[in-house]
Amino acid sequence: MRVLRQAARIPVALCVAGILLVIGIISMAGGGRGVLSPERAGADPAAIAQHHWWVLITSQLIAGSWPALIIAVVATIIVVGWAERTMGGARTVLAFVVTGTIASLVGLGLEYIGSRAGEYWTSSVSALDTLDPLTPIAGTLAWASAGANGIWRRRIRVLLLTGAVAMLLYSGLPSDLYLLVAVGVGLLGGRLTLGRSAIPHWRSSRRERRGLLALVTIVLALGPLLSLAAPVRFGLLAPLGVTMSDATPSGRMPRVGCGNGRFDLNCVNALGHAHLHGVGGTLLSILPLVLMLVGAWGLLAGRRAAVWMLAALGLVQSAVAAWYLGILPATTSAGPPPGRHNAELVVWVAASILVPFAFSLILLAERRSFPVRVARRRALVITGLLAGWALVCVAVALAGSWLLRDQFRPAATWAGLLADLPSRFVPSSFLRSQPLVLHPTSPLANVVVHGAGPLFWVGVIVATVLLLRGTGTAVVAPDAARIRSLLARGSGTLGYMATWAGNSLWTSSNASAGIAYRVVGGVAVTTSDPFGSPAHPGAVLREFVEFCDANAWTPVFYSVHEPVRATLAEAGWSSIEVAEEITVDPRGFSTSGKAMQDVRTSVNRSRRDDLRVRWATWSEMPVRITAQITALSEEWMSSKDLPELGFTLGGLDELRDDDVMLAVVLDTEDRVRAITSWLPIRRDGVLMGRTLDMMRRAPGAPNGVMEFVIAEAMSHFAAEGLVVVSLSGSPLAGAGAERAGAPLAQVLDLLARTLEPLYGFRSLLRFKKKFSPALEPLHLVYRDPVTLPAIGMAVARCYLPTLTVRGLGEILRDRQNR
Template sequence: MTAPSSLHEIEAQDEPAEGGWRPFLRRHQRYLSAIGTLAMIALFGVAIFHLTAEVKYEDVVAALAGTSWTTVATAVLFTGLSFLALTFYDVGALDYIKRKLPYADVALTAACAYAVGNTAGFGPLSGGAIRYRSYSRLGLEPDDIGRVIAFVTLAFGLGLAAVACLSLLAVAEYVAPLTGIDPFWLRAIAVLVLAAMLAVMIAARSGHEVSIGRFTLRLPDTRTLSRQFLVTALDLAASATVLYVLLPAGTIGWPAFLAIYTVAVGLGVLSHVPAGLGVFETVIVATLGRAADVDAVLGALVLYRVIYHVLPLLIAIVVIVGMEVRQFAGHPAASSLRRAGGRMTPLLLATLALVLALMLVLSGVTPTPDENLAFLANHVSLPIVEGAHFLASLLGLALVIVARGLALRLDGAWWASVVIALAALLLSLVKAMALVEAGMLAFFLVGLLASRRLFVRPASLFGQALTPPWLMALGVICFGALVVLLFVYRDVEYSHELWWQFEFSAEAPRGLRALFGVTIGATAVAIWSLMRPATTAVAPASEEDMERAIAIVAAQDMSDANLVRMGDKSIMFAADGRAFIMYGRRARSWIALFDPVGPVDAWPDLIWQFIETARSNGCRAVFYQVSPRGLAYYADAGLRAFRLGELADVDLERFELKGGKWANLRQQVSRGLRDGLEFSVVEPADVPAILPELAAISGAWLAHHSAREKGFSLGAFDPDYIVTQPVAILRCDGRIVAFANVLVTGTKEEGSIDLMRFSPEAPRGAMDFLFAQLMEYLKAQGYRRFNLGMAPLSGMSSRRLAPVWDRAGRTFYEHGERYYNFKGLRAFKSKFHPHWQPRYLVASGGLNPILALMDATFLIGGGLKGVIRK
């Protein structure tokens, strides 16, 4: 039972495309967003290049070298305090939604989420993905995880806005030149924002809803908001101090610097640039450049990025990889940490791969220290140094490409990463004796080797098309390298002769050639990824495939898996043949119906096989009506779950028409007996004899309801389908007046029905009578559960901070009766006092869930006309 929609045959043609600029924007939103982000980076790159016009690269290096170890240790200490404060965002979120998890698990998840988010800062490796993978393994449902992510985002956003506005009151004069707004108006804006936030807090002091025009905000109570504001203030104070102690002494007072830092972070967040790269630096340099030497400020910013962004990532990898070592993994206290950490390791290593990629590319456009260059001149020939320099930069580009495969846990990406890291390690020594660079690559190699067991997904690495966020990462690296190259060699006058100058002292030509190679390589990868394969029609299941699938269905517990007998879906089998996925295609969606059918231990590889095959055909992978049991596997594959409704499940072992709660149903059964209804179950071998009567009833039912046959997630009246399973019938005066085909499997774990048809002459309450009698019949046959099917949009969360998907679904459930009898369907199933279980749509984020649900609706209903005509 599902929401209205369906199809007999999977259509090969898509619906006509809607014209106009709005559909164009919707279709290309992610690409346009990536282009906008790159334009923003270019703008701030040009700004910082001009702000540092008088700065020399050697002065920045000298400022870095002049930083004392005591200062570095102090910065590390405050980094730890900042991350400790960050863990309490998640603690507060879980407390607010009334879910309890061990602090160690929460702290590990939060620290890893922020380590990845602060460093990479873009979609596929965001903190939300970390939380989703970790918390789903720790038992949280998708809507709970969505509320945690929403709470954390809102808490940080409100706290940052409050601290930034309070800061503007103190340092408007510093920020005014950067924004072009008079200090008076900056303070006025800050006061207005603070007043608005205070008014909202007062209005929501008891957790009530606050309406602003057509919008309704559900805010936490004042106590929770105040606590989270304190967490934000502590976090910002600690992280600001990290950079403050790295600046030259006496540059600026700490309160004033906190204000500037907060504004810089806020502008970085608003820009949507990954990690605020370039935006944050521009604000700091623009505001502090007149109070201190710019070279010292730049040196502090570089060190700040390493300490506050890269170091926590390395520590997180050490902790989680350490838990992979068997002697620690066996300790009871480490079991839940290891369960959560194992799902975060690929994302952490993928983030580190991006950091190393940036390091290798930037290393290619910066000069080698003179003493290292002299050593190489005495021991290595020039062609080898030149070749190592150029190849190391290209390996940096290759690391960006394999980073996506690492995030997806591809075995090919693991092998490629090992080879690339090992080659880059050797080349870093040959090209520049870069010991720090080699050490980072060695650390990466150790992390890869220690977590080998996590990368088991077989997939073609070259068949992976980079998505817009990953293409944006390529663009960020290339443009960053260009800015650094121009900054380092701003005193070198360009000439065509630079391209073919090969000398140990010719550092600028080497950097120019390296950047050219990286740019050409990145362009080729982008073109390859953008030339996505055309979608292909999926092949229908053959008779042999149907026989194999039906044999698997008979040996497992899910009765709805019998829908494979309709023959309107394609079938994909696991490599070992023990499980299968039934699916259909609509537009660019490959839609799998239910979880995989077969043993649970065969699910992970089969889910990944389906996702990869869909992607290789240029389509999105979608799983429709899946159970909570498989959510962790979908999360591991980088997909997200969105609630569709609830499935009603009756415990037949406790089902009996006795007691007060069954009074209404007993009356319906008694009425049916008085009306002369007779119930029986016809076995498959005897069904052909009654097919003409069943066909007449089905036709009359469709005509009476002005409906057409559905498909995909619903059965249709097809004689070849009806005769494959038992049929429950009701007779009145010797004539069949209602029937339902019964779905069963050999395990007798569950029974269900698909088609329910009755003639207009059937007595009122006939279907209640049929259901009750069928349940008693199946109970007598030894079946343990009865699946009443799904109530669409039922159970959507109405709690504070519920995801937008849930709020929209709840609104449609409450007010969409003119389109579909949502409440009536749930009320009918509730007569049987079932246990309600959530069912989900699983897809990647962004607009994909909405597009996938539309495609599923059209697939079930037979296209747009089928949906409109019911």
């Protein structure tokens, strides 16, 4: 039923997918012949010359192969379906038709003009028939992105633009040009029909710049694979893709154009059409790309070492492209032969050199956005190990070749081995246009020749991972000595939890406010609202976010009240309710009335049993009492399958603070029947209230003892002149309407359901509601929906820092078997 309800929301997408499927099956069944053949239905400049205008539509509805058909149908259901839910069916149809038609018309027009002018690229691709349903799909997505929220709008557009540009640069097929045009038309269409900006705004935080640079790194890493895997390559950077592989058979230059040292288009085109061969050449091509992907991961984590590594790799890549595509061909002949395509050739070569060079400069210019530095000693150790590994690889290559010197042609000599050594680690096509000095003639010699390079690159990748995984040193928080003075100025109901172990303290630049937080997996989770006496709370929040960005952390404001949520919401942040805080004014508290009947009964029963409450701090309590409290807590914990929770839930260690007041229920024999602890709430140095933290009930204690101690607390605090008592919030027990369906809420609800049988958060919330309190929601506020899985895991690890996924699974299985 759920699937049917979802399908009913996307009739246009399903209709388009059905059309693509039917036409695709008919076309495939016809074996590429008839009216649906590529020659009749595909887009090419000849169709424009012959006024076959129907190709503007048919080329967008026919897939060229079964895999392409499957991808197109799935993409239509997912992408066009999302667009339909975002902007409605009518706009979706408009976007699909307009973007596909205009893209084909503009692309074919450019091809036609270029081919008539003799331009090399258009002349090369003019004979290709283009069939690509992904063009209108991408255009529709770009159009609908205007209806998405700010974060997703930017992300969708970055992915579409970078992907389309990469396809055009590295593959260079006509369909890639159509794709880029369709994305541009879609952005403009979204601007006109949905009223949102069509151009992404790049003014962003350092965290967002890190993400953008990591995305560009991924594109540059995967781009060469497009040119290597493509059967034909016409992209501007197709030669760059070839330089990253040993793409010429047996390490020789292609015979056409390059074999005689001529630097012309035949040479570049031959390089562009060459294919990979052998396991060694394949690994030597792919491993540097894997290294770039590892570097992209380091950029996301804010590691400055990743910046230096990728910048160095880009400069080396640029130098190799300059030597291989420029200097070497030019110096092995009298120079480029005259021809009308020489200007285009220069552009091709310049792009192959300048793109990685420019990206390296951009990385270096943005290095301050990557603050996490690896400890100097760790960097030196890993660098030394890598240098040693490189020497081992060189020694193995030389020694192995010398031992097998009779299995090379010509026979290996030390001079020949040294001259041939660079080709073991860099494809020989990088180095010269002549054949290799030594050629292996046996399988074993071939393994020696092609094995040292991949082993070296594997070592580089492993060393890079170890380097980037280092804890590193980042920007540190200011001195935490002012925490208690800040709490005295204004702590809020949950602010005193900032003093607990495991929290870090951040203070504002003017020292007027502080925020307590914990960093788990790169996510900085606050314990509650800012505390102190900030003159401008919004500025404090922005400053803390900048502090997190400087440390490459994802800021998450947890258990914050409405003022903080509202301030962040104005800046575009999202939120969900995670708990409900129970607050009571003790001055007006009474157990009279029907609603308080259960509490009144419990209080009367406890008084008949001669129970009493003793108020004191831990240091003021007799040893016999504190020993019982310790034993009670340990016994309570022994009944739980999970370790004691932390974060916003205090334990025995937190009771020892002299600012924490204990309310201990004793019987006539001074046995501890229950205990509660109360945290201070101060404003301008004056104690204004208390917040309930620990609650423990002794086994065998009379029913209603907890209601009794809380009711007594209200009377005690009213007598002290306090104006607010918070019964705190029950973690993970929020049930606000806004939580329904939110991805993070589902993660937190799963955690709450898992822990409910063990800790009873929701039953605790029901218990606290007995006291006729005011309910105030506590929120989790986050900036980026992409980080929701990491946020959910971080919150779980804050409460259970020592629990592993495996350990939780074992506990749940044990409970099911009982």
